[in-house]
Amino acid sequence: MQLNNARILLTGATGGLGQELAQQLSAAGAKLLIAGRDTARLTALTAMLGSGHSNVRADLTRPEGIAAAAGAARDFGVNVLINNAGIGGFGLFDQQDWSTVADLLATNLEAPMRLTQALLPTLKAQPQAAIVNIGSTFGSLPFAGFAAYSAAKAGLRGFSQALRRELADTQVAVIHLAPRAIDTTLNTEAVNALNRALNNNSDSTETVARQVVAALRRGDGEHHFGFPEKLFAWINGFAPSLIDRGLASKLAVIKQHAPSR
Numbered sequence: 001m002q003l004n005n006a007r008i009l010l011t012g013a014t015g016g017l018g019q020e021l022a023q024q025l026s027a028a029g030a031k032l033l034i035a036g037r038d039t040a041r042l043t044a045l046t047a048m049l050g051s052g053h054s055n056v057r058a059d060l061t062r063p064e065g066i067a068a069a070a071g072a073a074r075d076f077g078v079n080v081l082i083n084n085a086g087i088g089g090f091g092l093f094d095q096q097d098w099s100t101v102a103d104l105l106a107t108n109l110e111a112p113m114r115l116t117q118a119l120l121p122t123l124k125a126q127p128q129a130a131i132v133n134i135g136s137t138f139g140s141l142p143f144a145g146f147a148a149y150s151a152a153k154a155g156l157r158g159f160s161q162a163l164r165r166e167l168a169d170t171q172v173a174v175i176h177l178a179p180r181a182i183d184t185t186l187n188t189e190a191v192n193a194l195n196r197a198l199n200n201n202s203d204s205t206e207t208v209a210r211q212v213v214a215a216l217r218r219g220d221g222e223h224h225f226g227f228p229e230k231l232f233a234w235i236n237g238f239a240p241s242l243i244d245r246g247l248a249s250k251l252a253v254i255k256q257h258a259p260s261r
């Protein structure tokens with residue numbers, strides 16, 4: 001897709017990956033409608049992006065937030081929706097309050113589905129359009145200590161694939177991107193300590209944003225970022241018992257770092 005003159009609703013724009021994506025997309029010539037919950041950060045980022053960009057304050061776990069974001073996106077004339085907003089959720093499943101699990105599903109799965117549904121008529125009316133869903137390696141390589149997060153991201157992957165197949169006779173591309181760990185504050189100190197203990201790789205926001213922009217330009221359907229994570233995700237698709245065994249050897253370390261209720 002041509003990014004010059006693309007009109008993009010970017011959710012989670014005030015976060016680590018979102019801010020970097022906003023800057024790279026704007027540098028590529030796109031006009032952005034940025035969404036988040038923090039007015040001060042939205043205003044500052046919009047000012048930094050310069051003229052022609054706009055923002056909308058919206059809590060995407062609330063129906064009025066979806067309505068506000070979708071209404072602003074229609075007025076802005078978006079042809080690209082990037083579902084990037086998300087929250088993390090490290091913890092053993094029996095130690096997580098249901099409100100934490102519900103928040104993970106609402107933010108990471110339900111909100112992108114609702115926003116997509118609200119904007120599909122607008123996107124279908126554009127000569128060229130795309131929906132980009134920011135998933136996670138854990139959506140294809142579900143990880144101990146991240147059961148609810150993995151469930152939400154696996155759901156987002158399934159939603160993206162089914163919708164891509166459903167929209168195959170339209171000009172709306174559905175792109176699902178699965179980064180491995182990224183250096184942002186989504187990861188708590190416990191997650192960072194776990195990643196260090198397991199030697200898990202973590203990418204800069206600059207690197208991941210560059211890959212997202214490239215994938216959008218190419219119109220990739222699916223893209224997993226990082227090796228060996230993409231290999232393990234692939235193996236998990238046909239031989240999950242191999243991954244079960246590999247992760248069993250890490251379980252004691254995961255349990256040691258997991259926060260308790």
Ligand SMILES: NC(=O)c1ccc[n+]([C@@H]2O[C@H](COP(=O)([O-])OP(=O)(O)OC[C@H]3O[C@@H](n4cnc5c(N)ncnc54)[C@H](OP(=O)(O)O)[C@@H]3O)[C@@H](O)[C@H]2O)c1
Pocket residue numbers: 011012013014015016017018035036037038041058059060061083084085086087088107134135136137178179180181182183184185186187
């Ligand atoms: N960091 C990683 O290791 C990693 C790895 C793989 C995939 N990802 C995915 O990458 C995406 C971006 O994550 P990040 O690392 O940039 O996280 P981040 O720095 O914590 O930013 C999260 C963004 O989501 C927004 N958000 C959270 N809850 C929201 C809600 N209820 N309504 C509206 N906006 C909400 C936040 O807005 P506020 O400013 O209002 O809080 C913020 O802009 C997420 O989908 C995440 O799952 C992250």
